[in-house]
Amino acid sequence: MGNTFYFEWEVALMEWIQSWIGPVGTAIAAVITEMGDQLVCVAVLGFLYWCWEKEYGKYVGLNVLVGITLNPMVKNIFLRRRPYFDNPGIQCLKPVKSGADIYDISAQGFSFPSGHSTNSVALYTSLGRYKKNKILTVIGIVLPLLVGISRFCLGVHYPTDVICGWAMGLLVVFIVPALQRAIKNRLAFYGLLVLIALPGWFYCKSADYYTAFGILIGFIFAVEFEERFVKFENTRNVLRCILRIVLGVGVYFGLNTLLKLPFDKDFLSSATMASYAVRAARYCVIIFVTIGVYPLIFKLGDRIFKRKAS
Template identity: 50%
Template sequence: MDLAMGNTFYFDFEVAFMQLLQSIFGGFALSVISFFSYFGEEMVLVLVMGFIYWGYDKKMGNYVGTSILLGCVLNPLLKNIFVRRRPYFDNPQIKCLRPVEKNADIYDIAAQGFSFPSGHSTNSVSAYSSMAKYKKNKVLLGIAIVMPLLVGLSRMTVGVHYPTDVLCGWLSGLVVVFLVSFLQNKIPEEKEWLLNLIIFLIAALGFFYCKTDDYYSSLGLLGGFFLSREFDKLVVHFRNSKKPVRIIVRVIAGAALFLALTKILKMPFSSEFLSSPTLAAYCVRFLRYLISCFVAVGVYPLIFAKFDKFWKEEA
């Protein structure tokens, strides 16, 4: 991969600050701070969304899920505009301690992705702030403040994001949270489908210029989630469960179904085609994630009533 690809721009203080962080955190402390990156990763947050939507509160799950997935789409939309290179690409004094793609060359920009803004920072704010805003709970508010700070700190410490990546990631996450809240409060529930359609069509503008896999998988998830919401209103009408064991079973089974579907839908295609930077490959990726999300989030809850009946009989 040509290292000339992408744009280089940063402030000197950013490099100095990242060097300071890497000099402070080492050994066990580095492992601890690096661990917080997991709390901003898409799959972890999708599981959180599933826990809320399938188990705790469907309406809250709709708001949190829309915020998370819209944040996941917004990030690559911006990254593919700014195409900022990772800090360690242009600053040898900064070490890459946690590459985005562990099995690829750390200087492969196609595999490691662009830097601005930080996706983990966007995701952590859109997820935890949307929960706090919906519930207006002091504990959740504390989590909404502390968790993004730790996630952002971890991304700078491991050398994959500049401070301005993190700051703008936090800002874009907040924009998503308040925008989704504003729109959902203004649009009556019977018109929610129209709001979701407009959001999706605007998000789909990335088809004209995005060249990274994360955009197409995120857009597929967003589309699948919106379709699932309408399918539930028309057909499923599943009920939430306040029983922790039932919720855990729902989430584990749903996550397993989703992961299995994404693998199965890859089988008709060669690995060379799927990894190729072509519109056809991107469309296949988009459809894989849309179908997998729709089946796992929309169709799968059809069996919840049978699950609940089984639990009652066992009791």
């Protein structure tokens, strides 16, 4: 299943790197690559949105979510097999999905373009662009470079996957804010993003697209709900920040578990349109509650802290 295409120099470069990288280099690359993982992106966005600066979180979050939605849409067009599938000299040093067969393409996903590379550019470059901060700008250049390089060092992506992943991330970071500035009506802007993401329902055969689509829709509804009905205040208090993040993560994973209960495990893991629709709906609800409804308790928490302080 899938398509095989690559340049000879890519295979030669990856084989050469893996010939000398060794266990220590592999361990370092495995740590660096996590900086582009979706869970890390969610953690950073949670801190920005719940604690540091709500508008900052919305700006970065929208860029990241558009990126994670568009990436699998492109992957499902090219259907490129991962490098180690067709090149015996390349080892898979850190599978995308641990515990699954590394040659199970439905579990490990397609290769082009690199999702970690797109994620890291969309996240870290957005941090610098919003704040116009030199240190954050440097981070927005260095971290995506390291994350992308780690992907072909670990054997899970070709260098061209990484290059195109970087390019996609940059397009998102520049185009999404430009569209938002150009389209004054916010609902029209959100509607355009949904229309851009919608075609994936007609051809995408991987669960990551439907997860991302659900998250994007949930985020859009959540920020609108929060702005109209919740209007929570950010905090720089360390203890409050920790509590908000810990509880928020608990709400996220708790809802994820709870919403799976009505469905059979085999159904949820099946590659059917019904299971994909349930997945999209599930993540839509999870994000709506986590981003839009969960902050309702912040005001209660703030009042408790103020009473103790007085």
